[in-house]
Amino acid sequence: MKDFNESLFLPASTFMVRVPQLPIDDFYDLLKNANLYEKLFTFYENNPIIQESILIASPSLYEGLANRHQSSNKRIKQLASSLLKYISRMSTRPTPFGLFSFVSMGKWGSGTELFFNFKNVKKRARTDIAWLASVLAKICEENILLPSVLIRTNPLAYTVGGRTYLKYIRKKNNKNSKQKISVRNSPLIKRIIELSKTPIAMLSLEEKILFDYPKIERNKLQILIRQLLTKQILRLSIMPSLLSETPFEDFINNVENSFGKIATIAYLHRLLKEIENYSEISLGKGVIQLKELFTKMNKVSNSGFTPLQIDSAYPSNLLTLNKKISNELSEVSEILWKLSFWKKDLNPLKSYHSEFLNKYGSSRIVNLKEVLNEDLGLGIPETYKGKNLKHYNISEEEEKFIQWLRKEYEECLYKRKQEIVLNEKFLKNLTTNIDKTEALLSFDITCEIIANSQQDIDAGNYLIFVPFITWEGGSTSSRFLDLLGDSAKSYMKDLIHNEELLEKNTLFSDISFMPFDIRTGNVCIHKNFRKYVIDLDNPLSKFGKQISFDDIYVGATSKRLFLTLKNTKKELVVRAHHLFNPDLAPEIVKFLREVSSERYSNISPFFWGDLEQSFFLPRIIYKKTILCAAQWIITLDILQMKKNIKPQQLEIPFNNWAKKWKIPRYVFMTVGDKRVLLDRKQSEHLHEILKEIQKGNEVKLIEKLGQNKGCWVKSERGLHVSEFTISFIKNKKYSSPEDFSQIPVHKDILLKDRIKLPGSEWLFAKFYMNQDSENYFIAELLPKFINAILHQKIINQFFFIRYKCKNGDHLRIRFKGKKGILASKLIPLLHDWILELYEDQLIKDYHLSSYEKEIERYGGAELMDYAENFFFFDSYCTIVLLQLIKNKAINFPNYVVAALSIIDLLKNCGFNVDESIKFLSFSNKDKNELIGFREWRKPLTDLSKVMMQDNLFENKNDKIQLLKKTFTIRKEALLKYSKKIKQKGKNISIIETLIHIHCNRFLGTNHSLEKKARVYALQSLISLRHLSIVGSH
Known part of the structure; x- marks a missing residue:
């Protein structure tokens, strides 16, 4: 049996439970009545808790029900239909919404004991954010702001x-x-x-x-x-921060500070007291007070919405759940994470990361606002504009899983099966090569536990259903902490503290903002437990140490983007401790959160991939856990029925279809974001399904697990449906924080020093051409033009690189000289030369552009002249190498020449054989590039030995001497540059970049050729070291 302490994810010591106000028996008992609608009305009128709940959720429905006896038959049916759905929700759905359900906290134990006494359920009312905004708008219209505002x-x-x-x-x-x-x-x-x-x-x-x-x-x-x-x-x-636990009090104080003691202030204070008094009234006994409150609040301002947000909780330290459940979920969460790991390359910022590296490199951090500014930087990512992600590469393991899943699915279709069982051994074989250190730090799992009694749970007779996962641990329960009390706040504080201990060299910040639809701000209210916070609305020090967008910088490693604060040498991770949809956040907030999550491989519920939109999906089960409930999609087209048909005409074809596909009696009907449990064999419930189909909607039916059984949570009212939210945190055994001690230091560099425009001492030209023409252009055409303008002293330097982008393959050539001469003499000469190239169809296009120096990438402003001097001589060296190959003066493949060139570069940067091997070993892990090395092992080993020697003419081989002589073109410039790199204590990544840029000049933009050259260089040096060791013995 698996050791629990070896688990990738460990559960928090507590959990949150969510329970509907009504027992499940009320749902089933109502179904027994022949006249369901009339029974619903009677049930409502005899139950003050339902009345208060409906008044909170829908005041208009409450009024309609109060006046139903004066309504038409059509209106009465509409009222009954709405009441049916609300009562179904109050008895079958634990999702918090008004007084329909409540939350509580529990802890793990050796046994299970969950009993609720509804006398102890308390409620908390607070002002609706949209109502506060409407009050503020009205105050602004009627009053004058103080000069001190x-x-x-x-x-x-x-x-x-x-x-x-x-x-x-x-x-x-x-x-x-x-x-x-x-x-x-x-x-x-x-x-x-x-x-x-x-x-x-x-x-x-x-x-x-x-x-x-x-x-x-x-x-x-x-x-x-x-x-x-x-x-x-x-x-x-003036609007309160969403990090405040007392937003209405803060709002009143802010209004008074901004407008003075206006008449509205006293009225708002009285409302605050009345809201507090209402919160103390027992459930079901506050209808009169609530109606009065609504009237008084709407008198101040009518926002068009219910002016209060009301939640309820059961404070208790006695609720316990058997720790078997947490152990089971710990194993399941690891399985789900491994299945999600394959999707890590499906990253919305993947192409943006490449663009960042192309523009800024990995040695520079750039202010966040500059990066996202389309004039100064890259602008917002294309995926934020609605453009789809490019297809990602599917691994061999994922392909095997997809094929297996499709085979199992097809068998379910053929045999009308409703369940697929995931095999533990099969999954283990597919997920052996996954690096657990890449796992996310924390997350929440929301699950349903299906059992017939608490004793059954303790005996192991249960199933767990996992429909929801959120990526930040504690975010599901954060908005209820004021209701759940100090112990819940203490638990949350510990959870966040333990998460941050996994990444001690990382700065974590909460972020708070008012959504564009102000009313949805209600779900964003939460207390901040982190040291840092980004509060876009009301940045106050009492909510945490404030960070502004101006403080945040963006950088990139070879793998991903990262955030940091100026000169901190630490990565910044931005969290939002609530459940507001991040896709609806401001673009800059979305970017911060996506960059922060990019460093981890996240977890998701079971995903069907291409099958996700199929009309039928079977249940997926792993051991005792259901990862996906069986579900069916039904439309008019599937029933082969036309539009403008009456709902009752759909009954026979629907029932035939349901029988064919073995749809169970009790199903959740989902249309859009609305979800209600229905009995498809009860006429009024069936009518609700048929009515939605008749409207032309795509109706999803999801099986109710356990059907008319499966509930075990008790109260004095009976058995209740329940959901549990458990926070998981990564096991510290698998914590492997990245070393960010080498985060570049930001230096303010003047624009004129970084960017060289046409008309300065630099001229930057882009020559677009077919990739096949590049070597000919570099070896034959370019040197003639360059030699001429160097001889005429129009320029004193140049260098080139090859480039591949969406606009096409091209050469980027930078010319340096006196700015007056470049403008007056070089541009006319370029014009004539380019005209010839166009006429000979050697280029497709030509652009002049600004030269943005990658100052940080090459060691800083003090080293930039040395870098550009090396680029000049390395470009000449590359031209000669390509000429030698073209003229067949040497008969080595280009990747072999590149391998020798890499060895020469390392030698002249001061590396000996052992140091060169160590350097190349970091970036050469692709053994596929070793194919073909065997035939070159001996000649390359001999050649490597010559390359590591200083005497140019020690070897009499003409071809070797040609190569060594060619490499000496750049030697002096390289020696001077590498010396400065060492003196400045700069990062060894500069040497890595020089090798990459040289390979780009010589081999082109084909990265596989560069990898091959690096691997050949490494293996040649390893062979050389082996020969030296053998020889010494």
Whole structure:
């Protein structure tokens, strides 16, 4: 049996349980009535808890039910249909929503004991965020801001092409996260935005602007500031932070500080007290008080939504669940993570990472806002614009699993089977080569435990269903912590502390922002337990040490992007401790979270891949855990029925279809994001299914596991459906934090020193051509032109690299000289030469561009001249090597010549044989590139020996002498550069880059040839060392 301490993921010491208010027996008992609709009304009228729950969830339905006796038959059926769904939810779905369900905390033990006494369930009401926003809007209309009110520039505003844009507009009921506004960047507006980057008093802002622009009238300036506030380019710090546990109190204080003691303040204070009083009233006894509260709150401002958000909890330290469950889930989570590991290359930032390396390299960190600015940097990733990810490479193991799954699926279709069993041995064989250190640090699993009694659980007679996983441990329960009490907060603090201990050299930050649809901000309210925080709305020190976007820098390793703070030498990981959909976050927030998660391989629920949209998916089970419930998709087309048909006409074809596919009696009907448990053999329930099909919707039916059994959580009311959320954290045995001690130090370099425009001492030209023509161009055409302009002293340096991008293959050539001469003489000569190249069809296109120096990549500003000098001589060296091969002066393959060139480069950088082997071993793990080496082993070993010698003419072989003589072209420049690299204590990665760039010049953009050359160089040196050892004996 597996040792629990060896598990990849370990459960937290506590769990959260979610339970519906009504017992499951109420759902089944109601089904026994011949007139279900009438029974539903009676059941509602006799149950004050349901009445209070409906009033909270849908005041309009509450009013409709109160007046149903005066309603038409059609309206009564509509009311009954809505009530049916709500009561089904209150008895069968534990998902927190108003008073429909409650949450509690429990701990692991040797036995199971979960009993709830509903007298102890308490509720917490707090103001709806959208209502607060509507109150603020009304106050702003009716009152004058104090001169001391603080204003700040919206951190989400950005400048492109002379305009300031804002894509993320916060509005009531806003469904468009891509809505955009902009203002022209006049000098005045630029100054206002600049002065407001940090919070500034309105009066101070006005005084500073009037000092800079004395001709502006104050009232016109105030109008402009108000316009910028209305457009949300500027912001008032009045709405409460979503990190506050008391948002309404904070809001009242902020309003008073901004407007003074206006009449509304006293009224809001009274409302606060009444809300607190309502929260103390037992469930089912607060209808009158709640109606009065709604009336009073809507009198202040009517947002169009329920003005209160209400949740309920059962505070207890006595709930226990058998630790067998946690052990089972620990094993299952590792299986799910391994199955998800194959998808790690399906990374939305993969191509963006390549673009970053191409533009900035790996030796530079760049300010976040600059990177995402399309004028200055790369702009936002293409995937954020709705463009699909490119197909990722499928591994051999994943291909085997896909084939096996498809075979099992086809068998289920053929035999009408509803279950596929995952074999432990089969999975183990497919997932042996997975690196556990890459696993994410924490996550939440939400599961259902299907059993008939608590005793059955202790005896091992249970099944677990895992439908939901969230990537950040504790994020599912974070918004309920104020309800669950101090012990729950202490648990959360410990969980986050233990997670951060896994990465001691990493800075973790929470992030908080108001969503574009303001009302969804209710699910984002949570307490911050981390040292650092990025609060976009109300950055206050009491919520954590504040980080702004200006503080954050982006860098890249060879594998991925990373975040850091300026000069910290630590990676920054950004978390959002709530369940708001990250795809709906501002683009800059989404980018921060995706870069942060890119360092880990994440976990997902079971994924069907291409089969995901199939009309039928069988149940997937592993040991005692159901990874996917059986489900069916039903449409009019599947039933072969036409539109404009009545629901009752669908009954026979639906029942025939359900019988054919063995659909169980009790199913969850899912349409969009709505989910309700129905009995397909009960006429009113069946009508709900047929009605959705008749509308033309795609209706998903998911089996209810356990059918009319499977519930075991008890209260004085009966048995309840339940869900459990368990936080898991990575076992510290598999923690392997990356070493970020070599994070580049950011240095402010003047734009004129980094970017050289046409007209400066550098001229940068791109020559687009077929890849097959590159060697001919470099060996024959380029040297003639270069030699001529060098001889005429038009230039004193040049260098080239090859490049491959979406615009086509091309050579990038940089010319250096006196800027007046380059402009007056080189450009006309280039014009004539390029015209000839066009006429001879040797190039496709030609561009002049700005030369952006990769200063950090090559050791800093002090070393850049040495680097460019080496590039000049290495380019000449490459030209001669290509000429030798073209003229058949040497008959070695290009990758063999490249291997010898690499050895020569390392030697002249001061590496001996052992040091060269160690250096090359880091980056040469692809043994496939060794194919063909055997026939070259002896000649390459002999050649390597010659390369490591200093005497040019020690070997009489003409071809070897030609090579060594060619390599001496760059020798002096390389010796000077490498000496400076050592003196500055710079990273050895510079040498790695020089080898890569040389291979690019000589071999082209074919990376497999470079890998082959590196492997051949390594193996040649290993053979040389072996011969030396043998010879010494």
